[in-house]
Amino acid sequence: MKDSGIEWIGEIPEGWEISPLFSIFKERKQKNYNLKETNILSLSYGKIIRRNTETNMGLLPESFETYNIVDKSNIILRLTDLQNDKTSLRTGLVIERGIITSAYIALESVNTENVFFHYLLHCYDELKVFYVMGNGVRQNLKFAELSRLPLLVPPLAEQQRIADYLDAKCAYIDQCLDMTRQSMEKLRAYKLSCITETVTKGLDPDVPLKDSGVPWIGQIPAGWECTRLMTLCSEISTGPFGSQLHAEDYVENQTPLINPSNINNFRIEANYKCTLDSNTVSRLKRHILYTGEIIF
Template sequence: MAGKYQSYTETKESGIPWVLDELPAHWEVLPAYSVLRHEQIKNVDGKETNVLSLSYGNIKIRNVENNSGLLPESFNTYQLVWPGDIILRLTDLQNDKRSLRVGRSSLSGIITSAYLKLKASNRIDDRYLYRLLHFYDTSKVFYGMGGGLRQSLKFEDFRRLPIVVPTLNEQRAIAIFLDHETAKIDALIAKQERLIELLKEKRQAVISHAVTKGLNPDVPMTDSGIEWLGEVPEHWKVSRLKFETEVVDCRNKTPVYFDDGEYFVVRTTNVKNQQLNFTGALFTDETNFKIWTQRGVPPAGSILFTREAPTGEVCIVPEELKFCMGQRMMNFIPRCSEYRDYLFDFLISDCLDRYINAVSHGSTVSHLRVEQVENIPVLVPPVKEIRQIHSLISRLKKKLDAIERNALDSIMLLKERKSSLISAAVTGKIDVRNWQSHQTEDAYA
């Protein structure tokens, strides 16, 4: 980092080692209350209706439609916010210990009591303050101040937060530098994210075409009799899920969970991106396991399916996993082992979404009933074609997954670069007073 930018020649101990060790000799460290104030102005006339919320460091207008019960009858109790205000969320901090949840508003609007609004004094630039607060490690800062990190904090807890204060000219230079440099990094991140979206679209299109039209473009087609499915190869069988698999529903109750339980309870949240994950895993004991598997233990190689929250996630049951299904989970056991691969590809194509849209008549649907799942239309190609289709899709997945992993790695590195750059600038590790934008035009090429 220092190799590309100038360094300050004179430094001193910061006096706040839990934040940083050294800082430029002429910089100050001041308590928060001396450079900013907590401002809480109510929307007493209720005229302002732009509800703002904080999302990943950005303050955005919140869509409040169809959120019955979420908002009060009027907006009179909300706090007014103007451009340049610093907004912090000081609740649920124990779930996000690494950094403060902070944003700088470029909008006028109102915020709920879950947020704290800060107004910068004439001693500190709000753009610099926004960047500095992003750098702070919440747990270290508040423990260093002599208090623990609680579930929520008030301004009284925050007012003595040590604020690193360069000269105003340096603050503005740092803000301009970071705005320019992070914008370039953000643009590169956006390109990688767009690449991932295009990869997913391509994957979906190829899979959907293969599982409904086959691989031979010259094969005779016939009307499937299902509007959303359209024409299919005339030698393929049009069937229903219940005729090609054994469909097993879960018990519509929640088992008792035990911290030392031996049996994993697969819930809908454990099935994501065609994988079984153990994030937030819950376990039960042998007694509950026997009750919850009275309809059978889902065999390895069968398909797990979520029929609610969210609907339509699937994954393959792995080998040697001791588990039972939680609520809103279903299990599909194909009558033919080779058909399992085709059915899985069919379910991850857009066919399931089209079916859900058809049975819900275009309205938003949060779940499928058991009989609706059992009657999902499916196709049955000849075994030889099943193998060819699955082989093609497997190769496609492998290729696109590798490209996606590289894109995700690039995004991670770019985010690390961005974080390091912000940290270096706001703590005086680099001197940007004489920086010019053309100096780093090729830095991220």
């Protein structure tokens, strides 16, 4: 191993080199004049996919002549809105010829294995490398700025071996994730079924039933009753109070402020970086939550 000279990379194999991006890639710019290509592509969750314009998801241009024609193995980077969005996956590998918005940067190379660099730039993306390249001022990166990005360059044969290994490994992991998601969906459905059956029919499978009078509830145990929510609650409170809060009211590690993002899978998960001081809490008494209360 040897020192790469790049702090966030550290050591690299002895036979590898460090080269600026412009020595390996050039920016591909080929406008779709006369609507030569009609296969519309988009970058979604780190993958380049065909875009369905009939769903009306997202803005569409007046003409797709402004779009950029890209080829298989080109690498696409979305380097816009860097300051406001630090969660999106911003790189993708083109798997078929098509057109994509010219707001994105398209890279094409000569005599190199693009799949390796696709994985490398994806790694850079996950490490949030792109976000510091604009010195914290610019929200967009142009190719001229990106071109100075240092890239790891193994020997060409090793690039191919690494790409082949990661293709196989990632395909296996994706397959495992799909199976896990399917299992989770089945478990969620089973959980919902258990809850629904128990709260509407009870624990005794042989109990006599009667009509609840509520179509979406159906039959209930004979000894049960249907009543309105208001008869079971001493108070039902509601109403936004954000306009009553000011920047100085927010502190850390005191009384948490609950909003919809804190309600997840039957639980309230408080964020103790978004809390209110005791004076503000006492001022907003009618909004205080207590153990055992239910939040919709």
